[in-house]
Amino acid sequence: MASLDRFNAASLLVCLLLCPFAAGFYLPGVAPRDFEKGDDLQVKVNKLSSTKTQLPYDFYFLDYCKPTKIRNSAENLGEVLRGDRIENSVYTFKMKSDQGCNIGCRIKLSAESAKNFKEKIDEEYRVNMILDNLPVAVVVKPRREEIHTKFYEHGFRVGFKRPVAGTKNYKYFINNHLSFKVMFHEDTESQTARIVGFEVLPLSVAHEYSEWDAKNPKVRSCDAKSKVVPGEHQGQEVDAGKEIVFTFDVTFEPSEIKWASRWDTYLLMNDDQIHWFSIINSLMIVLFLSGMVAMIMMRTLYKDIANYNQLETQEEAQEETGWKLVHGDVFRPPVKAGLLCVYVGTGVQFLGMTLVTMVFALLGFLSPSNRGGLMTAMVLLWVFMGLFAGYASARLYKMFKGGEWKKNTLKTAFMFPGIVFSVFFVLNALIWGEQSSGAVPFGTMFALVLLWFGISVPLVFVGSYLGYKKPAMEDPVKTNKIPRQVPEQAWYMRPAFSVLVGSILPFGAVFIELFFILTSIWLNQFYYIFGFLFIVFVILVITCAEITIVLCYFQLCSEDYHWWWRAYLTAGSSALYLFLYSAFYFFTKLEITKLVSGVLYFGYMLIVSYAFFVLTGTIGFYACFWFVRKIYSSVKID
Incomplete structure (x- = not known):
């Protein structure tokens, strides 16, 4: 693995120097490949995965058949972070050549091997394989009676267990025979074909043989001229000392599915109608609420501004109450102004990364067929968006008349990624302790640190320098030297209550979509509806902005001018x-x-929530910042 780590680190650095975005969006094997009859096909093995443990393992962690030399496939940064470990296998075919039962190898289980197999069967681990960039899948019966629709499960189970009658014990069985089906779409003119489907039927077969000849093995239950029939032989039990023969057969089947559509079956969801209905319903509700809030705000605000501008005498101005009275304090720098600048800068960085990632996802660069592309793109875009983080943080810091811009820049460059990296490092140590392939290797960890210190930090400093060089933003009104006393607030206008109530609506905007995102992450399903995700993101931005503006307006009307942090936290x-x-x-x-x-x-959900906090907080802050500057520049101040 050490050589693989060095390769990952070196290839990543070269990619960053020559073509930064290529590392995120290009994956060898995504382009269509034409095969002729008789061409060699190599099945590659990927990680063992389980939704019950969320800990991936290398395929050869279990005592499966090994080729003469195990070769690791080149992986991008996202694949390594996801725990993918793609290697060659003993499963090889000839294009368009059906094969009967082939013998892979014979394994005699040691006590440790049997224990590992039983643990992985208990934890419902699935084996992942790849052929021409298509993951192997098992066909399952749909919930509804749809004769012509296939539904896939990703990968196949290591095995299964059955209770022993009259006891609390179980017998464990391994799926040692794989019946592959490869679907291909043929071009009648060139006589070449493209692979458009890769299915497997896993079976547990107790193979029968008298004497084992390693050079020319003969197994009575495995005939090279025919396939193994399901249910014809009893299952292969897993136990210490058992000899297991691994076999496979393959069938090639022509298909009308074209190469461009070959992922459609993988992306089908059994509850896709509920998914669409829920998203549309959610969007309509949020849009309706947002429209109502915007209409009320505009009518009330215009009325306020008209009334304030009609005041003619000093006595009338003194009798007036509301948000105009705090004009001399509303732009007073908040407590912990430097920290606010850091979080706003980080939020701009995260917002830029999110927007660009979604654009590339909408264009199809980050589809599930590009394994690890999404993760790689997010990491690289985060690094390069450091320029905007430094700029936004410095602009705000200079407006607050801060004098230590270098210290502020360092906090911007290190606070958020430092906290995330610390949590990630602890989690990675736990994964390493479980001997899981999900543990990020040292070489990749070094590459991540190098990206952070070598690219992100310098870019934050460049952005901060450019932002601090520009003239400071001028406030629409002057700030009084002596701060005004804030009157006693009603219970519903106190910070804790208003913040907790106000943040319900932004969460409601993503509530439905969040379920499907969590399902794709933790239940090993593909997420692909990026168009709807982008719409939900736009609704989230609008909702964050509007609810923050509304609550900020109410706060100023109650003569509480401490709005800076409140806007971010709402x-x-x-x-x-x-x-x-x-x-x-x-x-x-x-x-x-x-x-x-x-x-x-x-x-990991803590990291996701922290990132969501920074993103939504920054959106709310900038909306409120724009709103406050706008209303105080619209009224006459004597």
């Missing part, structure tokens, strides 16, 4: 509801029982 606190929902999802939808797996789930 939208940002929706992350609290996101984390609480993830806890609800954990206990109601997942079957995780291992302590380490539970810690990993909540650790």
Whole structure:
């Protein structure tokens, strides 16, 4: 693995120097490949995965048949972070050449090997394989009576167990025979074909033989001229000392599916109608609420401005109450102004990364066929968006008349990624302790640190330098030297209550979509409806902006001018509801029982919630910042 780590680190650095975005969006094997009859086909093996543990393992962690030399396929950064480990296997075919039962190898199980197999069967691990960039799938019966529709499960189970009558024990059986089906779409003119489907029927077969000849093995239950019939032989039991013969057969089948559509079956969801209905319903509700809020705000605000501008005498001005009275304090720098600048800068960085990633996803560059592309793109875009983080942070810091811009820049460059990296490092240590392939290798970890210190940090400093060089933003009104006393606030206008109530609406905007995103991440399903995701993101931005503006207006009307942090927290606190929902999802939808797996789930969801806090908080802050400057520049101040 050490050589693989060095390769990952070196290739990543070369990619960053020569073509940064290529590393995120290009994956060898995505382009169509034409095969002729008799061409060699090599099945590659990927990780063992389980939704019950969320801990991936290398295929050869279990005692499966090994080729003479195990070769690792080149993987991008996203694949390594996802725990993918793609290697060659003993399963080889000839294009368009059906094969009967072939013998892979014979394995005699040691006590440790049998224990590992039983553990993985208990934890419902699935084997993932790849042929021409298509993952192997098992056909399952649909819930509804749809004769012509296939539904796939990704990968096949390591095995199964059955209870022993009259006891609490189980017998364990391994799926040692794989019946592959390869679908191809043929070009009648060139006589070449493209692979458009890769299915498998896993079977447990207790093969029969008298004497084993390693050079020319003969097994009575495995005939090279025919396939193994399901149910014809009893299952292969797993136990120490058992000899297991691994076999496979393959059938090639022509298909009308074209290469461009070959992923459609993989992306089908059994509840896609509910998915679409829920998203549309959610969008309509949020759009309706947002429109109502915007209409009320505009009518009330125009009335306020008209009334303030009609005041003619000093006595009338003194008797007037509302948001105009705090004009001398509304732009007073907040407590912990530097920290606010850091979080706003980080939020701009995250917002830029999210927008560009979604654009590339909409264009099809980050489809599920491009394994690891989404993760790679997000990491690289985060690094390059450091320029905007430094600029936004410095502009705000200079407006607050801060004098230590270098210190502020360092905080911007290190605070958010430092916290995330620390949590990630602890989680990675736990994964490493479980000997899982999900543990990020040292070479990749070094590459991540190099991206952070070598590219992101310098870009933050460049952006900060450019932002601090520009003239400071001038306030529409002058700030008084002596701060005005804030009157006693009603219970419903106190910070904690208004922040928690206000953040419900932004969470409601993503609530439905969040379920499908969590399902794709934790239940090993593909997420592909990026168009709807983009619409939901736009609705989220609008909702964050509007609810923050409304509550900020009410706050100023009650003569409380401490709006800076309140604006950030009103939208940002929706992350609290996101984390609480993830806890609800954990206990109601997942079957995780291992302590380490539970810690990993909540650790990663904590990182996601923190990022959501920074993103939504920044959107709310800038909306409120624009609103406050706009209304105070619209009234006459004597």
